[in-house]
Amino acid sequence: MGQTPTLHMLYTCPFCWKVRSVIEHLGMDVNYVSVNGMKIKKTVAFADNWGRVPVFTDENGKHFVDSTPLMKHIDAAYNDGKMAAMGESTRQETWLDWADAKVSKATVPILYGSLGAAFKTTMRISKLEKFGFFSKRLYAWAGFPIMWGIIARKRVKKDGRTPKKLWHDLLTEFTDEHGDKPFFGGSEPDLVDFSMFGYTRSISPFSQFALLEDHEKGMAWYRRMEATLQ
Numbered sequence: 001m002g003q004t005p006t007l008h009m010l011y012t013c014p015f016c017w018k019v020r021s022v023i024e025h026l027g028m029d030v031n032y033v034s035v036n037g038m039k040i041k042k043t044v045a046f047a048d049n050w051g052r053v054p055v056f057t058d059e060n061g062k063h064f065v066d067s068t069p070l071m072k073h074i075d076a077a078y079n080d081g082k083m084a085a086m087g088e089s090t091r092q093e094t095w096l097d098w099a100d101a102k103v104s105k106a107t108v109p110i111l112y113g114s115l116g117a118a119f120k121t122t123m124r125i126s127k128l129e130k131f132g133f134f135s136k137r138l139y140a141w142a143g144f145p146i147m148w149g150i151i152a153r154k155r156v157k158k159d160g161r162t163p164k165k166l167w168h169d170l171l172t173e174f175t176d177e178h179g180d181k182p183f184f185g186g187s188e189p190d191l192v193d194f195s196m197f198g199y200t201r202s203i204s205p206f207s208q209f210a211l212l213e214d215h216e217k218g219m220a221w222y223r224r225m226e227a228t229l230q
């Protein structure tokens with residue numbers, strides 16, 4: 001038995017949403033620990049100096065890091081590896097890599113791709129996340145929005161597509177792969193569904209989520225995914 005597992009996370013971190021979604025789908029009893037975004041490295045230094053969130057600590061006090069391997073571990077340890085066993089493993093691996101390479105990079109442009117977007121996102125984050133009194137104000141008004149705005153705008157320029165178009169293309173590519181099935185995994189969602197769902201869901205606390213909401217097939221899948229959470 002041991003202790004209740006914990007997940008150290010940031011509320012607005014896309015990688016954390018991937019893992020949280022699997023946890024919620026399986027209905028596991030896990031304590032969520034929100035970390036201060038300015039002190040991540042220090043707060044999770046207990047996990048072999050990985051220095052990032054999410055960090056999962058199991059009932060025996062063992063730590064697991066890196067969202068995709070972490071999702072796989074949770075499936076293996078708490079779900080008899082049922083999701084990993086769905087369909088062909090090379091197809092699953094290819095699409096897990098696809099999500100981590102492509103979709104993860106599409107979230108920054110949509111949240112920070114214009115100055116207005118970057119400002120809205122930053123203000124929202126400063127409200128949602130746990131900060132100290134001063135670091136919250138510092139975060140909202142100083143370097144971060146500018147830094148992110150510059151990175152995001154560079155990315156948007158390089159890609160040539162608007163952040164919205166990029167997301168729509170990714171959702172189309174992904175849902176086309178489902179064929180006539182409700183999920184990537186078939187009649188049930190698998191790890192690829194949860195990876196993609198986590199990335200998409202991480203945008204849901206922000207007003208920019210509206211840009212995704214007119215992708216009909218993508219949203220129908222998103223709502224089906226929500227319905228599988230406990």
Ligand SMILES: N[C@@H](CCC(=O)N[C@@H](CS)C(=O)NCC(=O)O)C(=O)O
Nearest residue numbers: 013014015040052053054066067068
């Ligand atoms: N590959 C990692 C990436 C995790 C990651 O970059 N998390 C961010 C928050 S969204 C973080 O903790 N950054 C802290 C830092 O880089 O100092 C995963 O999938 O879990």
